[in-house]
Amino acid sequence: MPHVVTQACCGDASCVYACPVNCIHPTPEEPGFGTSEMLYIDPATCVDCGACVSACPVGAIVPGHRLPDEQARFADINAAHFEPAGADAARFPVDPSRRLPLAPIDHPRRLAADSPLSVGIVGSGPSAMYAADELLRHPQVSVTVYERLDRPFGLARFGVAPDHLATRSVMRLFDDIAGHPRCDIRLGVAVGTDVTLDEVRNRHQAVIWAGGAPTDRRLDLENATAPGVLSATALVGWYNGHPDHTDLDVDLSSSRAVVIGNGNVALDVARILTADPESLADTTLAPRALTALRSSAIEEVVVLGRRGPAHAAFTVPELVGLVDTGVNLVVDTADLASAAELVIDDVTTRTKLDLLAEVAGRPPADGPRIRLAFHRAPAAIRVDNDGRATGLAVDHTRVGASGTVESTGISETIETSLVLTSIGYRGVAVPGLPFDDTRGVIPHDAGRVVDHDTPVPGVYVTGWIKRGPSGFIGTNKTDSAETVGSLLADYEAGRLPAARPARRRVLSRLG
Ligand SMILES: Cc1cc2nc3c(=O)[nH]c(=O)nc-3n(C[C@H](O)[C@H](O)[C@H](O)COP(=O)(O)OP(=O)(O)OC[C@H]3O[C@@H](n4cnc5c(N)ncnc54)[C@H](O)[C@@H]3O)c2cc1C
Ligand SMILES: NC(=O)c1ccc[n+]([C@@H]2O[C@H](COP(=O)([O-])OP(=O)(O)OC[C@H]3O[C@@H](n4cnc5c(N)ncnc54)[C@H](OP(=O)(O)O)[C@@H]3O)[C@@H](O)[C@H]2O)c1
Ligand code: SF4
Ligand code: SF4
Incomplete structure (x- = not known):
């Protein structure tokens, strides 16, 4: 069975130069390398030599017959990259020559000067x-x-x-x-x-x-600096033991936390806040954060995307990492409706939407959950008389023809005393x-x-x-x-x- 690139791929392309038959793509020289969410192995040409496994610095390549259940989906995800359709056919054209064993070679060049x-x-x-x-x-x-x-x-x-x-x-x-x-x-x-x-x-x-x-991008929102509103930068630093954030005051007494933004950082934060703390005990989680999480009251983390599921900023490998690992993930079918109106012809977005639809069809499960909500733009932080956050007002949105986020005129307030902004770094x-x-x-x-x-x-x-x-x-x-x-x-x-x-x-x- 061919080898398969899995979730941990960080896109450094070391495997590309190790493969003797040029079956890992896109290579740094090919179109789409800069925007690809991971690299993929062509199952039709992989000869199972295993050379890429030792080249990979993060252990992301696994022989097909040893794929663990939670990574099994990556066999299809790798293969799908080599059967592009629609826009992907233009972004990742299948060059017949790449099915020939013409392996790219990384030649270090000799410099034309020799002074220190x-x-x-x-x-x-x-x-x-x-x-x-x-x-x-x-x-x-x-x-x-x-x-x-x-x-x-x-x-x-x-x-x-x-x-x-x-x-x-x-x-x-x-x-x-x-x-x-x-x-x-x-x-x-x-x-x-x-x-x-x-x-x-x-x-x-x-x-x-x-x-x-x-630093983090700042959210221009009423009461954005209220106690109870934290940036993902600070929270991530806190749970990873960054010296600048060790003493962060993280209030985990609310049953719900809301994360604004739905990039991969938002998924990381939601996963850590809802995980069984004992499952994190053998990780590199900062001891202080582990103690706090052991007494956390959080039952739900809502991850808010201001646009629809087709525009979600998280990547397919990270979504698979939630869908197939027993995480209690919730998606409302109604939130996926906007995607049905779009013509989606790139394989990555299609895979993302299929995964979300699969989750939306799952029966409810017990235990702390992550809710992926779409078409919700933050409007204001609600505060109590002491100025502490008590909720997040959101506007329901649609994506306009020019790609702009427009309000539908419907709004709601999500009750929470922990709002995390995860809208990018700066x-x-x-x-x-x-x-x-x-x-x-x-x-x-x-x-x-x-x-x-x-x-x-x-x-x-x-x-x-x-x-x-x-x-x-x-x-x-x-x-x-x-x-x-x-x-x-x-x-x-x-x-x-x-x-x-x-x-x-x-x-x-x-x-
Ligand atoms: C929360 C989070 C999770 C991520 N997870 C993943 C993941 O799972 N997989 C993945 O592939 N990518 C991940 N990424 C992306 C990846 O971490 C970045 O692409 C990468 O770290 C950027 O590297 P950099 O060297 O530009 O910056 P940084 O990693 O930020 O390194 C900058 C360094 O410069 C130091 N520095 C700054 N100013 C000074 C100064 N004045 N003097 C001396 N030193 C200074 C800082 O202390 C720091 O050590 C993640 C990013 C974030 C934010
Ligand atoms: N496991 C991994 O491989 C991993 C883990 C963590 C991070 N990373 C990488 O690190 C980089 C940074 O990740 P990130 O999550 O910080 O950033 P990101 O991917 O750029 O996501 C930012 C999110 O914030 C939203 N946003 C921006 N401004 C907003 C506003 N004013 N109001 C509401 N929402 C707003 C964006 O929505 P719009 O899309 O609508 O703008 C998007 O959902 C990414 O390239 C990511 O892939 C990788
Ligand atoms: S197992 Fe060998 S042939 Fe297959 S992708 Fe890895 S290096 Fe290439
Ligand atoms: S599979 Fe490993 S070696 Fe290849 S690009 Fe991904 S992280 Fe790098």
């Missing part, structure tokens, strides 16, 4: 570690990683859900990169606070800013660097930081602060490869500024 090159990387999240890995392929390059926290790897540690242990195992790969003899990692050094960016620039010929998007400005305040990113040209179209010499950017807060862990690999490609081209062309000897004061702080 020292690069500083700010941040130690996935984008930073992939950039370091790409640079360290070249013997003349040494890398210093500066991380403000006392533990490395950014959202791979403090974002990925504690029960997603396979995904979290990507940190083993990052550990290997950090342990490279030409990689030096400095923890507890916040660039901009403990040392200035200029001091780091003086120390290295090039600096890559990989600081991520550390980058913050870095002193000394240009910033696009509308998008919350550092402007760049192929990873070179640019100020009004002029490159800032020797300064580069990668990850969420470069492209915005979207994509999986592995998405940062191709992103960082682009940035490192620009940096190395500048090094070869002699365009990098020379490193200046650091002053004694700086040296002592940087170690």
